[in-house]
């Protein structure tokens with residue numbers, strides 16, 4: 001009996017344990033599940049917050065996977081393109097924007113980003129709902145387990161900033177043009193005028209003496225030299241007068257270059273140290289433009305050519321003009337130091353210079369502020385002028401300008 005009782009107890013204990021065990025496991029599972037639900041709820045809440053942030057942002061945001069399929073787009077992006085979210089999600093970039101724009105523009109940026117590079121560029125875009133706007137676009141690589149699985153593209157509308165910058169740049173340029181013209185031009189015109197008065201007296205007196213003492217050769221020399229100065233002053237006066245003109249007139253670029261190159265002859269170094277090779281087209285169509293725009297634009301380039309030959313054994317300045325039925329071409333070549341490849345892209349940026357600053361008095365090598373080419377380009381851009389540069393280190397450089405013959409002067413800044 002006892003043993004039976006013991007057996008019964010043993011049975012009860014043994015049979016209850018698995019039950020308790022199961023309950024315990026169930027309880028634990030429940031708690032786990034509850035925690036998971038809580039975590040999921042928190043994640044969903046967080047997701048909602050991020051969604052809210054993304055959708056209330058004015059910046060356009062998209063997420064694209066390695067098959068170029070749109071995985072996410074925010075409200076601003078849909079609004080800008082006047083499309084529903086469903087018109088993007090699950091579709092490929094070429095499906096949405098067309099094969100051509102995908103292969104010629106977008107694919108390269110996306111591929112660079114999938115390689116792990118952050119890509120950034122700025123340009124004008126035409127948007128269905130917003131019209132023409134200027135955007136700052138950044139492609140960010142999105143990593144999952146150390147591999148780039150997506151690209152996140154964030155696009156910021158910086159049209160107002162761009163327009164403000166352009167307005168400021170134009171004002172600065174105007175100011176630069178004005179101040180250079182008024183200070184240098186007026187000063188030179190004043191000097192030329194003031195020199196001419198005593199020069200006339202010297203020439204008159206020398207002629208008188210010569211009349212009475214024709215055997216004295218020195219007077220002949222004085223008159224000849226004075227006539228030379230007189231000619232220089234003529235060039236200077238013409239240049240200054242033309243430089244002060246602010247209205248567009250019919251310009252003959254051959255004539256303009258001749259005046260400007262003649263004027264440079266007043267510089268001793270240019271006159272005596274630089275060999276010249278000028279080939280001007282027999283005739284060029286007239287260009288409607290402001291004289292000083294072209295004189296400044298071209299002289300800045302010529303001055304650089306002169307500076308570049310400062311240390312060269314052979315100093316040869318070539319200027320060639322030609323007409324190819326549509327455009328006037330001007331090539332300005334030198335046998336100077338050349339431009340390093342990595343500097344070619346920086347040439348037209350403001351303040352890019354490899355020269356000494358004006359305050360540096362150590363040597364007499366060329367000085368610069370890095371504004372010459374920047375202003376040349378800005379001044380000539382409205383005329384539709386393009387500038388190409390060929391250069392070889394220690395051999396020389398050629399600046400090739402192409403000027404549309406029939407283009408009306410206009411502001412092209414918003415057509416980039």
Ligand SMILES: Nc1ncnc2c1ncn2[C@@H]1O[C@H](COP(=O)(O)OP(=O)(O)OP(=O)(O)O)[C@@H](O)[C@H]1O
Nearest residue numbers: 304305308338353354355368369370371372373397
């Ligand atoms: N013909 C050239 N040969 C070699 N380098 C050139 C030539 N033209 C331009 N460069 C390079 O481009 C730089 C920028 O030229 P830019 O005319 O804008 O400025 P700068 O001549 O240095 O100064 P600034 O013209 O304001 O007096 C020069 O410092 C020089 O390094």
Ligand SMILES: [Mg+2]
Nearest residue numbers: 300304372373
């Ligand atoms: Mg310069």
